Amino acid sequence: MPFIEHVSDTDLERLALERVVPSLLAHGFSCVDGLLGDLAGGAVLDQVKEMHRSGVLQDGRLAGSVPGIHRRSIRGDKIAWVSGTERGCEAISFLLNLIDKLISMCANRLGNTIRERSKAMVACYPGNGAGYVKHVDNPNCDGRRITCIYYLNKNWNAKENGGVLRIFPEGTSCVADIQPLFDRLLFFWSDRRNPHEVQPCYATRYAITVWYFDSEERAEAKRRFRDLTASTEKQGNSSS
Numbered sequence: 001m002p003f004i005e006h007v008s009d010t011d012l013e014r015l016a017l018e019r020v021v022p023s024l025l026a027h028g029f030s031c032v033d034g035l036l037g038d039l040a041g042g043a044v045l046d047q048v049k050e051m052h053r054s055g056v057l058q059d060g061r062l063a064g065s066v067p068g069i070h071r072r073s074i075r076g077d078k079i080a081w082v083s084g085t086e087r088g089c090e091a092i093s094f095l096l097n098l099i100d101k102l103i104s105m106c107a108n109r110l111g112n113t114i115r116e117r118s119k120a121m122v123a124c125y126p127g128n129g130a131g132y133v134k135h136v137d138n139p140n141c142d143g144r145r146i147t148c149i150y151y152l153n154k155n156w157n158a159k160e161n162g163g164v165l166r167i168f169p170e171g172t173s174c175v176a177d178i179q180p181l182f183d184r185l186l187f188f189w190s191d192r193r194n195p196h197e198v199q200p201c202y203a204t205r206y207a208i209t210v211w212y213f214d215s216e217e218r219a220e221a222k223r224r225f226r227d228l229t230a231s232t233e234k235q236g237n238s239s240s
């Protein structure tokens with residue numbers, strides 16, 4: 001599916017150096033509008049809508065189900081993890097490649113060794129009033145450095161539809177309210193600098209999220225996890 005090259009490499013370079021890097025360094029987050037344009041952005045939206053229609057999006061799992069508290073009250077989103085190579089994800093793949101290019105243009109100026117990322121998480125809030133409680137994406141050095149969210153919602157009106165992403169940047173009482181607008185790309189540091197919440201949603205709200213890893217922190221987190229599992233196995237064997 002050949003897309004019109006809406007964004008040239010020089011455009012991306014300028015976007016990275018003049019917008020994304022300065023804003024990340026100054027505020028800890030950066031918001032870019034009109035990334036793909038209507039044609040390519042619309043193609044991504046169509047593919048996400050088809051995933052929703054065909055039932056591919058499932059209830060977001062909670063890390064360790066919280067007894068007694070109703071799951072929906074914590075996370076109301078339905079999600080699917082895609083690599084972009086799946087059939088029907090060509091437009092999503094185009095988006096991911098473009099974001100990868102943008103991040104790689106930023107990486108050396110952000111002083112981080114960002115060379116890898118997670119798969120893409122396609123998320124839908126069904127609009128039943130559910131949202132996502134305030135949390136930090138990476139509170140304990142699991143390797144995730146930058147959260148990147150691409151929003152897909154046309155004619156979104158926060159007064160009626162809610163669904164605002166509210167970021168509570170560490171060290172200030174100011175908050176950043178980000179509307180989940182169509183063809184909007186948001187970056188923010190994944191760690192404790194950016195607690196955030198999704199306010200209750202009253203209309204269907206689509207977004208695609210990828211997390212970029214700092215390779216050193218990721219390698220260290222994997223080492224810690226290996227040691228942890230090794231020691232619990234040893235305990236298991238000795239106690240059995």
Ligand SMILES: Cc1cc(NC(=O)CCC(=O)O)nc(C)c1Br
Nearest residue numbers: 132135136137149165196198207
């Ligand atoms: C699976 C998962 C999703 C999210 N999503 C949001 O914070 C919502 C952002 C938005 O849609 O504006 N965060 C974490 C820490 C995990 Br884990």
Ligand SMILES: [Fe+3]
Nearest residue numbers: 135136137196
């Ligand atoms: Fe989050």
